[in-house]
Amino acid sequence: MIIEAGFHTNPVEEAKLKTADFRQKVAEAIxxxxxxxxxxxxxxxxxxxxxxxxxxxxxxxxRAWLQxxxxxxxxxxxxxxxxxxxxxxxxxxxxxxxxxxxGLFRFGGLVQPWQNNFCGLAATGQASDGNTPLYGADPNRVxxxxxxxxxxxxxxxxxVEAHLQHLxxxxxxxxxxxxKVLLSPRFKLVKRGSAPFVExxxxxxxxxxxxxxxxxxxxxxxxxxxxLTLLLRTSPPLSPPVAPPPxxxxxxxxxxxxxxxxxxxxxxTQVKDELAKYRQAVGAIQEIVKEF
Numbered sequence: 001m002i003i004e005a006g007f008h009t010n011p012v013e014e015a016k017l018k019t020a021d022f023r024q025k026v027a028e029a030i031x032x033x034x035x036x037x038x039x040x041x042x043x044x045x046x047x048x049x050x051x052x053x054x055x056x057x058x059x060x061x062x063r064a065w066l067q068x069x070x071x072x073x074x075x076x077x078x079x080x081x082x083x084x085x086x087x088x089x090x091x092x093x094x095x096x097x098x099x100x101x102x103g104l105f106r107f108g109g110l111v112q113p114w115q116n117n118f119c120g121l122a123a124t125g126q127a128s129d130g131n132t133p134l135y136g137a138d139p140n141r142v143x144x145x146x147x148x149x150x151x152x153x154x155x156x157x158x159x160v161e162a163h164l165q166h167l168x169x170x171x172x173x174x175x176x177x178x179x180k181v182l183l184s185p186r187f188k189l190v191k192r193g194s195a196p197f198v199e200x201x202x203x204x205x206x207x208x209x210x211x212x213x214x215x216x217x218x219x220x221x222x223x224x225x226x227x228l229t230l231l232l233r234t235s236p237p238l239s240p241p242v243a244p245p246p247x248x249x250x251x252x253x254x255x256x257x258x259x260x261x262x263x264x265x266x267x268x269t270q271v272k273d274e275l276a277k278y279r280q281a282v283g284a285i286q287e288i289v290k291e292f
Contacts, residue, residue, distance in 0.1 A: 048200075052196065055085075060237060062092060066095075066099075070099070079156060089167060089171065092228060092232070094163060096223050096224075097201070100227060105118075110150060116158065117152065117153060121150060122144070123151075136187075142185055144185075162185075165182070166186060171193070171196050199224065202217060
């Protein structure tokens with residue numbers, strides 16, 4: 001198949017062919033035409049992984065999984081599970097993204113543990129000069145420092161919530177929930193609602209050509225394949241056996257036995273007293289007999 005989008009012999013068309021914008025439009029038109037001709041459909045969204053929604057994993061599952069991978073960081077499970085519902089996000093998705101961004105919290109990249117930055121926010125590869133704008137984020141809880149890569153959050157809960165806010169920005173175009181203070185210094189730079197699925201977080205796989213990671217080849221798929229799927233397969237720890245409720249009849253039996261024991265003890269005391277009197281009588285009789 002030969003597609004002629006213009007001719008070099010035509011000065012006007014030649015000028016258009018030399019521009020990237022025109023070539024991009026031609027490429028998109030060709031792709032759209034081929035899809036229509038061959039009835040090619042886009043990604044089946046039923047096979048993709050939503051970022052928004054209720055948790056599909058329990059805290060116990062997440063703790064058990066993270067205990068195997070990064071035991072010193074299991075406490076983060078409760079932070080993600082406590083904060084995510086306010087944003088309508090799946091906490092296990094955010095936790096798994098944090099695992100990917102930090103190398104299972106080994107922090108072998110640009111961002112360091114003390115920054116409480118669990119998703120590489122604003123770590124662009126170039127250290128801050130100390131004047132990186134916050135774009136409306138709360139300066140009392142997030143800052144940048146000279147020669148440090150990425151944002152710095154005042155504490156771990158703030159770092160987790162900033163991560164969730166940034167993920168929220170990609171997942172939906174809704175405003176932040178009422179009463180929430182902006183903590184992500186990159187929130188306003190996101191093309192809102194451009195990645196409702198985990199698989200779209202890498203620009204290379206996002207139909208809009210944007211994403212959390214750029215070019216981000218296999219970024220979203222890796223989160224699902226290498227982390228989320230394994231977490232969801234983890235069996236939560238077995239609950240300790242529950243003691244059966246007490247048997248009321250057994251309680252009555254115990255009380256009856258205790259009563260009988262008490263009576264027997266009283267009878268035994270009486271027998272001992274009688275025996276003592278008997279011995280005294282025998283002793284007296286023996287003394288009298290000796291006199292004869």
